[in-house]
Amino acid sequence: MHLVEANGAHIPAIGLGTWTLKDEHCADIVETALRGGYRHVDTAAMYDNEKAVGSGLKRSGVGRDEVFVTTKVWYTDIADGKLQRSAKDSLARLALDDVDLLLIHWPSSSIPIAESIGALNDARLRGLTRHIGVSNFPSSLLEQAIALSDAPIVCNQIEFHPYLNQSKVHGACDKAGLAKVSYCPLGRGGGLFGEEVIVQAAKNHSRTPGQIILRWHVQQHGVVAIPRTTKPERLAENADIFDFELEASEMSEISGLSRRNERICDFAFSPQWDAA
Numbered sequence: 049m050h051l052v053e054a055n056g057a058h059i060p061a062i063g064l065g066t067w068t069l070k071d072e073h074c075a076d077i078v079e080t081a082l083r084g085g086y087r088h089v090d091t092a093a094m095y096d097n098e099k100a101v102g103s104g105l106k107r108s109g110v111g112r113d114e115v116f117v118t119t120k121v122w123y124t125d126i127a128d129g130k131l132q133r134s135a136k137d138s139l140a141r142l143a144l145d146d147v148d149l150l151l152i153h154w155p156s157s158s159i160p161i162a163e164s165i166g167a168l169n170d171a172r173l174r175g176l177t178r179h180i181g182v183s184n185f186p187s188s189l190l191e192q193a194i195a196l197s198d199a200p201i202v203c204n205q206i207e208f209h210p211y212l213n214q215s216k217v218h219g220a221c222d223k224a225g226l227a228k229v230s231y232c233p234l235g236r237g238g239g240l241f242g243e244e245v246i247v248q249a250a251k252n253h254s255r256t257p258g259q260i261i262l263r264w265h266v267q268q269h270g271v272v273a274i275p276r277t278t279k280p281e282r283l284a285e286n287a288d289i290f291d292f293e294l295e296a297s298e299m300s301e302i303s304g305l306s307r308r309n310e311r312i313c314d315f316a317f318s319p320q321w322d323a324a
């Protein structure tokens with residue numbers, strides 16, 4: 049098991065993303081992933097699939113302490129009291145006593161950050177989660193969150209793939225020992241797979257383009273990737289990336305694709321992002 053150690057948390061370097069997975073299909077994918085060796089599952093209150101994720105966890109037969117489960121509180125629910133309620137509701141749907149990691153899904157422009165970080169810490173003290181973290185926090189907000197938190201923030205889950213330069217916020221994570229959890233690690237399966245440098249690296253290592261992209265993530269210090277697939281046959285492919293290494297030149301060529309600076313998840317409620 050390849051783990052990223054971050055401020056006391058040990059996070060499996062590959063996790064299963066579950067956004068868009070629903071109901072029985074979601075439960076099946078989670079069960080198959082765990083039976084096949086995955087030990088990290090990422091969900092959120094907003095995904096409307098926590099019940100199915102919980103069923104998949106249970107059906108897999110894998111012990112609770114062997115799986116790292118992350119869920120998130122939607123940004124409209126991060127006031128004191130509401131955040132703790134959201135976490136409890138998530139646990140009821142997941143049928144778990146606690147999660148390993150509870151994240152603020154997005155920062156809010158209207159709820160004071162001190163209040164939501166206080167509520168997140170309170171959720172931890174109440175035993176709803178083992179660790180706490182944030183998601184979609186640019187570097188300045190991340191630094192505020194870290195300064196305001198009693199318990200260590202263990203990760204910032206942010207969009208990261210070869211088309212997006214996240215060096216500024218990654219630097220802020222490194223400075224404080226946080227894991228950098230990459231969402232949309234495959235760039236949602238777009239043009240990235242046909243990029244010459246990725247196709248060439250796939251040939252060099254007899255791997256698929258998806259494996260090259262995921263290897264590029266986990267070969268960077270402190271990076272965890274949470275790829276999603278709706279296809280059970282791709283689960284093993286996406287996790288089978290720990291027995292080869294990309295050359296330094298391949299790593300930097302793939303990183304060079306970030307000059308496109310292409311962000312997938314950008315909404316009216318998004319914070320002011322770090323400049324690339």
Ligand SMILES: NC(=O)c1ccc[n+]([C@@H]2O[C@H](COP(=O)([O-])OP(=O)(O)OC[C@H]3O[C@@H](n4cnc5c(N)ncnc54)[C@H](OP(=O)(O)O)[C@@H]3O)[C@@H](O)[C@H]2O)c1
Pocket residue numbers: 064065066067068090091153183184205206230231232233234235236237256258259274275276277278279282285286313
């Ligand atoms: N914190 C946040 O705000 C936030 C935002 C977005 C996502 N997330 C989390 O991050 C997870 C991953 O991000 P994502 O789901 O947006 O995108 P992603 O993992 O980058 O891409 C998923 C897409 O890639 C395809 N794919 C997966 N494995 C493949 C392979 N080996 N070869 C070719 N195509 C492959 C999938 O198609 P098939 O289904 O056909 O395989 C799917 O269309 C989410 O599920 C969610 O858990 C968090």
